[in-house]
Structure formats: structure tokens, C-alpha cells
Amino acid sequence: MFRTALRNVLAHKARLLMTTLAVLLGVAFVSGTLVFTSTVSEAFQRSSEEGLTHVDVAVRPDNDSEAAEASPGDAANLPQELLDEVAALPGVASATGAVSGFAALADQDGDLVGAGWDTTGANYYAGPDGGAQDVRYPMAEGRAPERAGEIAIDSETAERTGYRVGDTARVSVDGPVREETITGVFTTDDGAVAAGGSLVLFDTATAQELWTAPGEYTQITLQAAPGTSQEALREAVAPLIPGDAEAITGERLAADQAESIEQATSGMRTALLAFAGISLFVGVFIIANTFTMLVAQRTRELALLRAVGASRRQVTRSVLIEALVVGTVAGLAGFASGIGIAAGLRSLMGSLDITIPEGPLLIPASAVIASVVVGVVVTMLAAYLPARRAAKIPPVAAMSSIHAAPTARGLLVRNAIGAVISAGGGALVLAGIGADDNRGATMGLGAALLVIGVFVLTPLLSRPVIAAAAPLLRLGGVSGRLARLNAVRNPRRTAATASALMIGLTLITGITVIADSMARSIDRMATESLRADYVVSMANFAPLSPEVESILAGQPGVTAITGLRMSPALVAGDPDPMDLVGVNGRSIGELTDLDFTAGSFEGLAGDRAVVDTDTAEDFGWSVGDSFPVTYEDGTAGELTVSGLYEGNMMISGIMMDAATLEPHMDRVTDMQVMLRTEGGAGDATRERLEAALGDNPAVQVQDREDISEDIAFMFTLMLNLLYGLLAMAVIVAVLGVINTLAMSVFERRQEIGMLRAIGLDRRATKRMVRLESVVIALFGGVLGVGLGVFFGWAVGELLSDVISTYELVLPWGRMAVFLALAGLVGVLAALWPARRAARLNMLAAIKAD
Template sequence: MIRTAWRNALAHKARLAMTMLAVLLGTAFVSGTLVFTGTLSGAYTRSSEKSFTDLDVQLRSATNAGGHDTRRLLDELLLRRAAALPGAQRATGTVSGFAALADRHGKLVGQGWKTRGVGYSSPGHGRPAHGSGAPGNGASVDGGPGFSMVEGRGPVAAGEVALDVKTAERTGYRVGDSVRLSVSGPVLVGKVTGLFRTDDGNVAAGGTLTLFDTATAQRLFAAPGHYNQIDLTAAPGTTPERLKREAAKLVPHGVEAVTAAELTDEQADENTTSFRQLAQVLLGCAGIALFVGVFLIVNTFTMLIDRRTRELALLRAVGATRGQVVRAVLAEAGLVGLVAGAAGLACGVGVAAVVRAVLSAAGANLPDGPLVVGAAPVAAAPALGVGVTVLAAWAPARRAAKIPPVAALSAVHAPPGARSLAVRNTVGAVLAAIGAVLAAAASAIPGGRIALGLGAVLLMVGVLVLTPLLSRPVIAAAGPALRRFGTAGRLAGQNAVRDPRRTAATASALTIGLALVACLSVIGASANRTVKELAASNWRADYQITMANDGPLTAGTEAALRRLGEVTATSPRREVPAQVKGAEPTVVGFRASDIDRLLDMHFAEGSFAPGNTAVVDRKTADSNGWKLGDTIQVTWPDGFRSSLKLTGIYVNRLDGGVKTDISVMDPHLNRVTDNQIMVKTEGGPSERAEAALRRTLGDSPAIKVENKDEVVGGITGTVGLVLNVLYGMLVLAVVIAVLGVVNTLAMSVHERAREIGLLRAVGLDRAEVRRMIRLEAVAISLLGGVLGVLLGAFLGWALGELVASLGFDSWTLVLPWGRLVLVVGAAALVGVTAAVWPARRAARLDILAAIRTE
């Protein structure tokens, strides 16, 4: 039977070509994604390993310090004590932090969260050990990750800096140039004294690294005589784990010891996070493409088995069991999947190389390194290829095994009749009904996300099962349009519904892809409208001030803005962890005296009043039974408890929770910092006002000054970018759907060769034959397009309702009719494109040869 399967695969290789191509595309997408992410992950890991070659253990502020300021703990005393640890050869104090570098046009270079500054001590400037009796032990100050000067020298005094080579190449800065940079306060001007090469993983990921002299770095990033980290080098014979255990006995509360291996994993993980998220999206889209390919495979093997009825029956007649027939068909499918998977792996490696080259050419800073073809893509591509094809061929194989030998040999075997369709329709109706109810009710029940996901799957499966039933009324609705094309149009309509199962399987591939496109279109249009309406109804401020790295603004920023003559109102937005029974674990603070001129909180009752007061959103108030005048108990981070009088209840249109005056929370904060400041200017936004704000902030590249339109544009632009990426990824599913239509029509032309020959004999010319095949393809594609748009619009509505129920009360549903109509039009275009080759083939059939076909 294996030999039979091999011979059948070779005999029908042309008919299996589209199936192999569909599986190849899907597996290439999967393997390419795995190779690409594996390559980046390996390169970032190697880069990070090089960053920490000079240390074995690092002392740093604990990640679970609870928001307390631990900077003062890493001081000279701890450095000397660390140097004296048993097994420590050297202790090095390092200072680093956010440092925004401006290009020649004053714009920030690199991404804010990856632009860093580091303290540097040139050789000979280290500090000797203090209080260490162990020979070879030493305490010194040094400059972070390993780097080597390639031009000039390192900074040794205030006003001097050194830049990494990659940043110098991007900006055009050279030794001797003056550069502008900022941490969070005033803009600094430094002279470039040198260029250096570094293995820092952040630089490899597109960031910048600027070196300062140690005293300047301590003043900017810590405090005089203090450090951000203390790096320990283990003496020969001491393992990093042992040195870590010794250091853990030394460090005070709020400081932790971590090994170089742990630091490497953290940095590599941080740098690859965005690419891993992209990889998950890519793999999800590849999964959709493979799922779409299942319909193509099912159609192909169903049609092949129909053509080989006599052959399979003969095998049964000479002694083959049902199980052997099933295994023969599955073996044939497995061979197809294995070849397609292996080819997909090879193509995937090429795809990864091309994607990497394209991203590098587009300006993405990717680390250097060879392509890494790991075990995952090598195993995944063939396994997916074989698994998908065998799974898809299971039902046709079972159907082949049930063919009665005598009925097949006498050519009276018929396809499943009305009874099996009735069972299918019943099952489909039940699944679709359950799925629709779950999706529609997801916003009103606990665990709505799970309910929506399950409902969407059941609804989609139900619609796919029901497609044979739905195909007749949908294609019948297109009847008047088809009849305008005369005999060819009428025949196309009849051919499209001749075999409802085949039509359904062909159209279902398009249904899935276009349903997702339609759903994304609804979500994207609704998100854009919602954000714009929120900005229009909530946002009264003219400008928003934030840091480029989303970190805290320097102390005194708001005070400087309030002194500006053009400014009429300001308020920070301070969010601090606090315990409030029945509410979110954070409390947000505003300047109560100015907030009404900056935000419209849509109060249902009361207002925002200064003093020991609070306001809360309607949903939280109702769930806790709070009313105006009630007292809310708040426990602040320092453990102090406050009693706040509830003076207002607002409608949650942007964010909910408890809000109070900043004067209430500030006394309980170790450090008062602002991540966002809202500003109202006299006369509204203007070039003059913005220039005054930027001038007051020192024209700092580290600080973003955005008006309302820019804030909204940033949000909607991000949404649009994500949607465009997803649209691009779903193109693969549509391409495979096109292959399905091509394959079905091509094999259908082969099946109907005699029929087409007779039509030609009675007067249908070649142009009409081509028109008939094209119209049939358009009818099938429009069936998939209409069902996909309806399904996607419903799921988009259900998802929007869920978003609204989760606290985003202002969500506005938008049905982008123009884009949805465009999706249906694209489905028709798919039909026309897919029919080109089958129609040409049908028109070129020899009439007499076709009539003689059995």
C-alpha cells in the first residue's frame, strides 16, 4: 500500500501541486519566523554575554524594593566591603542612566528607553581598595559594559563625552564636535573627545551609549560617591554562584546580587521582547494560513478520490481492507506534506534572510551574526506539513474506504445524499447558534474574554459547516447578475451549486481570511473614532509634557511651567500604589484647583474639590455602595492611613479608580515625581506657545511637548500600524484561498472535460467557456466574501461590546462600509484572478478528445 501511495502521488503530482504550494507557503512562514527570531535571540544573547564579560556578580537595587529609594545604599562603603568579600578579585562601581542625545537637528537619537549614559574611568583612574586585607582585591570606578576606544580618548572632566561608533555613524558626529544631551533636567553641552566600540546589547538593539566622566555621571544618575551598580569579578577557583551567596550575606535590604548569566538573560529578553511579540503575531497568521490550506487539501483529496473510485474499489476487490485504503490515502497525503514541509523549511530560511536584510536596509538596528537554523524550525516545518495534510485528508480517506467495491465497479456509486447534508446542516446550525449566543453575551458574563474566544471559534466553525446550505441562497441572489451574461452566466450559477460541499470548501478558505480582515477593519475604525471622540470630549489641555523614555520628569518641571506667562493652568498626573478597599490598587493625583480647565471628567454627581477629598468612577462607587459624603480609607505607600471625603462621582470615559488632590498624596511619597504634565496656555495651542514651552524646558531632546492632535495621532497611528501589519500577514491566507479556487476549478475542468466538449459541440464558443469558468469562480468567491464580511462585522461588534464592558465605556462602534464593500470587491477580484488559468485551459480543450473522455 505504501508503494501504491507513492505511485499515486507521482501519477497525480500536477493535481497535487497547488496543495503542496499551499502547505509550502504556510510552513515557510512558520519556519521563517522561527529562524528569524532564533537568529535575533542568539545574536542579542551573544551581544549581552559580551556586555558582561568583565563581571561575575552584580549588586544593584532590588527589583522588589517596593518603590523605595535605594540609590543611597550603593555607596563607597558598600564598594569597599564588596571588594573584601571572600572569593572577590575586584569590585567596580558603575554609574548609568537615561541620557537623551540630540542629533544635529535637535531631535532625539534612538529610542528613549535605550538611550543611556555611563560613567567612565580611563586606565589609571581606578580607586584602590579600602580596608581590604586580601591580596589582589580591589575597588574601583569604571564604565559599564566592555568598550574600546577607536578614535580619541575617553572623557576625564565635566563637559566631555564619548559616543559609541554606531551612534556617531548615524548622526555624523566626530571627535571635537559639540553635542546636546539631557537626562531629565537642563540640556547639557558636551565636547566629543572619543569614539568607542561596544558590545552593549542596547546599542545593538538601536539605542545609544554616551560616556561621561565618573563625577559627572554620579551627579547625573545617582549622587556624589554613589553608584547604580557594583560589579564583582570572582577570583580564580570561585564560581559566580558562590560569590553571589557571599554577596547576599553582605548587601542591605533593598539591594540584590545577580550573576552575569542572569543579567545576560534579562538584557537579551528585554531586547527580544518586541520581536517575540511580532513572532507570536506571525505564527498566529501562519496558523491561519495553514488552517485555510486545510480546505484546499480536503477539496483536492475529495476530488482525487472521486476520480479514482474504480481504482480504490478494485483494490478492495482484490483483498485490500478498509484500513489499508485509509492508510494508503493518508500515506499519499503524508508524502505530499513531507515534501512540502521540507521545501517550506528551505524557503523559510530564505525568507528569514530576506526579512533581516529588508529590516536592516530600512534602518532597523539588528545585531550582527549568522542565521541560526535551530531544532525548532527543522522539526516544525516537516511536522506541520505532514500533520496538516494527513489531518485534512482523514475525512476523504474514510470516505474512500466506505466505497462498496461492486457499486464502484459498476459506476453507480454516488456522493452523499440529502440525508448527510441534513445532518451536517443540523450540526452547523447548533454550533453557529451556540457560538453567536456566547459571543453576543460575552460582555455581560464573567470570563467574557474566554466566552468571546470560544463563541468566535464555534460560530466560525458553524458557519463553515453550514456553507453548503448557505451557498444556494447566496448564489441564487447573484442569479440576476449572472443571467446578464447569457448562457455562460446561467451555466456558471448552476455549476457553482452543483456540488455544495465542494463549493463550500472552496469558499470557506476565503471566508476565514476575509472575516478576520473585516473584523480588524471594524475594530480599527471603532478605535480611531473612540480615541478622537475621547480627546474631543475629555481633553481640555493644550499640551502634554512627558519624557522620551516615559520616565519621571525632573523635579521642578511643573513649577517652571507655571511661572511661564503663556501658561494659565497645569496639573501633573501622579499614580501611586495605595490600598483602597473595593477599588484599583492605585490612586491618581491631580491639581484639583486646575483640573477642570485641563480635563472634563464628566461628573454625574458632585465635583473635584481641593483638600482631603476624593472622586471615584460610577462603576466603582456602585459596586462598593459609596455615595457623596462617604469617607474612603486609603493606605499610602508609607503605611499612613487617610480618610478622604467623597465629593464627586464621574462617568468613566478614559480611566477609572480613585482620584485625589496631589497635596493629599505628596506627604506620603519618598520622592515626588511626575511622568506626565498637562498644560493650558493662553489663546490655545500656537507656535508661539509651544516655542515658549520648549524654551522653558531647555529645548531638551529628552522631553516631548505634544499638543492634542499629536497625542491622538500617536495613539491612532500605533493602532493603524498594528492593523496594517496584520493586514499584511493575512495576505498569505488570501493567497492560499486563491490557490484553493484555482485548484478546484482546474480539477473541475478536468472532471467536466466531456461536458465542456459537448457544450462546445452544441455551439458554446471559447470566449463563452472562459466566461463561464470566470463567472463560476466569481460566484464562489463572492460567497466566501459575503459570509466573511458578515461574520467579521459581527465578531467586531462583539469584541467592541466586551471592551466597553471592561471599563472603556466610551467605546464607539463604527462599521466602515466603504472598506467592507472593498473587501467584497476584493473577493470578486480573487475569483477573476483565480479563474485565469483554469478558464484558459477549459477553452483550449479539443472538442472530440473531450467528448471521448470517460
């Protein structure tokens, strides 16, 4: 039986080609994901470890310590006194005080350098006397910065921008532009720089002024003297550090960074593997369809095997051995293709200016094992039912050319099961909308059951849906009528072929409905809750200096302005800190359009505060109630509720007058600045405001239209990414249509030969196969779009409880495009089968068994 199975694989290799390709694509997605994410993770870990070469022990603030959690603010920075104490310990070869934060560098064209979030700044620590060398940043050219107005840049940034020692560069830390002279170019093992970021060094005093306070550091790193272990040095340092700080070894720091990198890449890996799983799931339909048709075409052969003594188990085993061979070949080929995909993804990242540290392509053992296992298991599982069906062929069927077709009773049972599963799935989806707990899980389970139920019901659904297309098919004449009859002749086969496309379009349509609805809702929220003409913020949403508000307030035509200053506080005895938002109480009402259920912004000053209704409900507050607060600096106070407003994702929380909040803030900053002007939003006004801020590339001045465009761009980018990932599932579905049509042509060669003999010409034959393909593809498209709209509506009902402005948007234009693409899939998939059908020798086909 083993030799028989191998001969069958070789005999039907052309017919198994599409099945092999379907499995290969899914496996390639899996192996490519594992290779790519492993390579990225290893590259970043190696780069991170290189950056810790000179660190044996690091002392840093610990926000998770009991001392830090007792206060609403972050743990305190490390003082100069602590640096001096640890530097004097026996076993310490060197001690370095580090200060770091965001620093945006503009290139010579005024554009932002680096990867946005990785545009960082730090200090060059020259020792307590100012004459030491910072081992972290060896100078390749020039010298280190020694005073205000001087900076050094990393060598990769210098190469990208063309900056040289002596040039003047524009830098922004928190809004205002600083003109700095480049005094040196240094080399670094910093992982962020290796990943495409930029690093700007200031002298220590300037860096402390920018990010901490005079005499304070964000971290202290120690290098051990020869003969002193990292753990011994850590134990010596531990008694000296305050309760809200921690001392960790370099080895532990490297392990923590490796774990952080692994967590970051694991999310990407999980997402990519999920889409690979979708592609493989779609491939299951193709495999099952292929083996079902092969079994049907080999009815006489299998029945003869039974007649000469083969048992049912042997027949089942022979079909599964065929699946094993196909799965193994597809798995190995998919693994090899996955390596190519990983290499291609790495090159693509480079072309998109997303830099990955240099390193070899890492091929983990998990990629090899997963490729083979996934290819074999998926193929054999999909082939199991056709194998069982093959074993049930009675020996007497060898006397007939065609085995008995599925009985009406079998279809009735299938339809009943499908109806029950579909009803249960739909009920769970609706129950998830109204449930109080586990709503997402309930809805997810219901969605999965509904998809399965619809798949089981597709043979029943195929007849009315395809019948609805009959008027259009009549335009194709005889070919159209034959195409309709062929499409409904074997409803199980049509259903399996259409279901592969249905799943891809269900996901695409559902995601599109949700994304378009979310974009519209957030756009409404952003624009309807704002009266401000402009919102000013850092490009990476880092804090703004209060100087930005002062500069803008002094511009002609500005009629109202406020910064949004956020400070953590302990509120009403709640152990979890909550942000207080400081605003200009006199102008905030002119800049926002919030619905107040009680009170207003009127008189927002002193200890008065307005609170969103959700927060007020959680604490049981109403207008006139007072509640205690512990500010960021530990000072206790009391606020009185003067208004309750309907909050949203853009504006919510406890708002109070900034003049009351500022004295309690460790560092006064704004998250954004809102303002109105006399003439309203306009290009000239924007240019004037940008010029006042020094045409700073790190600061964005946006009107409401810009905010809407940003929201639309974000969702469009997300949609395009998801479309790209789901394209693999659609490609696999296309292979399924090609495979089914090609094998159907082979199966009906006698019939096609007879049609040719009685006058159906080659062009009409091609048209018949193409129309059949289009009908099947559109059937899957209609089901997919319908299910996608239903799921999009259901998820929207969940989101409407969170987003008050949520509005269901049905993208009719895109849905029409999806259906048109489904039809195009049918046309393209039919090219080869139609050509093959038209070229059949009619006499040879009529005589074929």
C-alpha cells in the same frame, strides 16, 4: 498498493501542485518563524553575555524583597559606603559603581538617535580617586568625561551621527536640553547598543545628579580576583548588603537575561505561529477538496481495485500514502523556504532601522522536525475523510463512469448538525457577553463553534446566496447562467472552496471592526476628557523634570498649567501600592472635563483628594470620608474625599494637590504637563512652546488633534501588521480557488467540449469560468464579512464594560473593499483555469472518459 499510490501521485502531480503549495506556504511560515526567533534570541543572548564579561557578582536593589515590599516606593539605591565595603573584601579584584537611566541624544540634524527606548545614559566610573579606567567602556578615541558638561558616546553612534571628539551635542535626560562637549568615543558590548540603541556616558557625579542622588548607585559590579569563584565572592558580599538589595553571580545574571530574552521572543514566536496555524487551517480545506475531487475522478480505477481484491483498508491506505508523499515533499520544501523567509525578515529589520546583533542564522532542530511533522500530519488529516470515502466505493461502480452523488439524506444530516453547532456557538457568544466570569473563554469557544457550524452549513447557504447574485450574472448572458448552475451543482465543493476565503475575511473584518471602534473610543476619551490645548511629555513617556512645567508656565499666553506627578503609596491598609497623582488644584478643573458624580475639583488643596468612582466603590468611600495613606517616603497621613468622578483609561485614580504630595516624593518628576493658552492651539503657539524647551527631539508637544492622530496611527500600524500576517491565509485561499476550478475544468471537460461544439466560443468559455470563480469568492467574502461584523460587535460588548466611551464603528468603506478584493481574488484565481478551459480541444474532450 504502495506502488499504486506512488504512481497516482506522479500521474496527478499537476493537480496536486496547488495542494503542495498550500501546505508549503503554511510550513514555510512555521519554519521561518522558528528559525527567525531562534536567530534573534541567540544573537541577543550572545550580545548580553559579552556585556557581562567583567561581571562576576552584581549587587542591585531588590524590589521583590520583603523589606522593599513593606514600603510603597522602590527599593533604595546603593550607597557609596556599601561600594567601599565590598571593594575592600578579600577576593575582589575591582568594584564598579554603576548609575544609568534614560538619555536622549540628538544628531547633528536635531533628530533623536537610537531606538527610542534604548537611548540610555550611564556613568564612567573612574574609581574612588578618579584616575582608574572603567573596564566596561574602553576608550577608542579621546578621553572619558571628567566633569559636568562633558560626555562620551559609543563608537556605533559616532559612526551613525558623524560626531567627533570636540563636537557639541544636545542631550535630554528629563526634558530640558543640555549642551555637552564630546570628549571621547568608546567601544562596548552592551546589547542595547548592538541592537541599534545609543549610550551616552557622563562622569559619575553628573550621572548621580541626573538619575539618583550624590553618592548613590543603581548597581555595583564586582570582578573576582584569580582563584576566587563567583559563588564564593557572592557569599562574602551577601552579609554586607541591606535587606532590600540582592547579590547575584554573573552566571546567574546571564541566565536571567537569557530567560528574559527568551520570554520576549517567545511572545513574538507564539503570535507568528498562531497566524501560521491559521494558514494551515485554511490549507486543510484545499487538501480535503483536492483529494475529494481526485477520488471522484478515479471512481472507476478505485472500484476496479476493489473488484480485483483490494480491501477497504488497502484503498484507504493508498490514498493516505499519496497524502504522506505530498505532505513530506511540501514539508521539506516549506522548511527550505522558511530559511529564506527568516533571512528575509532579518534583512527587513535592518532596512527598517531595527538592528539585530550580528550572528549566524540559527536553524534549530525543532524547525526541521516541526516542518516535516506539520506538513505530513496536516495533509494526512485533511485527506482522511476523502480516503474513507474512497474505500466505500462499491466494486459495481466500475461498471459506471460516475459514482453515486451524495444523497439528500446525507445533506439533511449535515445541515441538521451544522444548525445545532451554529446555534450552540451563537448562544455561547451571547452568553459570554452577559457572563460574570470567564467571559473571554466562553466567547472564544462560542466563536470557534460558530465558525465550524457555518462551515458545515455552507452547502445549504450557498444556494440562496448565489441565487441572490443571479440578476447580476444574467448580465453575462449564457456564460453567467452557466456559471451560476456550475457554482451550485456541487454545494459541498463550493462550500469547501468558499470556506477557506471565509476564514481569512472573518478574521480581517472582525479585527478591523474592533480596531476602528477602539480607535474611535479612545480618541473620544482622550479629547472629550481634556480641555487642555497641549499635553507635553517625553517621547518615550519617561518622567519629566519639574523644570519643564516652570519653563512653560513662564511663557506668555499660558493661562492654566499643571504637571501630573505620580507617587506610589499604601492606601487604606491595602498591601499593594497605588499611585497618588499630584496636580495643581487651582487649575486642574480648567484643563480636564471629567464627569463628577459628587463634589468637584473646587478647593483641591491640603489633605483633600478626588477619587474615581471605581476606586471609591472598591473601598466603599463617599464624599467626606477620610482614609489613611503611607507616602513614598514612609510618612503616614490621612486624606479626605472631596469629589468622585467617572474615570477612564486616560485619567483615573486618586488626585490631590501637588504641593501636599511633593515633600514625600523621593524624586519630583511629572509624567506629563497639561496647559491652556489664550489663543488656543495653533502652529505658532506650538513652535513658541517647543522653542522654549530647546526644540528638544525627546519632548513632544501635542494638541488634541495630535493625540487623535497618534491613536489612529497606532491602530493603523497594528491593523497593517495583522493584515500582512493574515495575507498568507488569503493567498492559501486563492490557491484553493485556483485548484478547485482547475480540477473542476478537468472533471467537466466533456461538458465543456460539448458546449464548445454547440457554439460557446472561447471568450464565453473563459467568461463562464471567471464568473463561477467570482461567485464562489464573493460567497466566501459575504460569509466572512458577516461573521467578522458579528464577532466584532460581540467583542465590543465586552470592551464597553471597560471603556465607557466605547462605540461600535462599522467600517463600511473597508468592508466594501474586502468584498471587492474577494471578487478580484475570484478573477485572478480563474485566469489559468479559464484559459485552460478555453483551449480544450472540443473533439478530444467529448471523447474523453
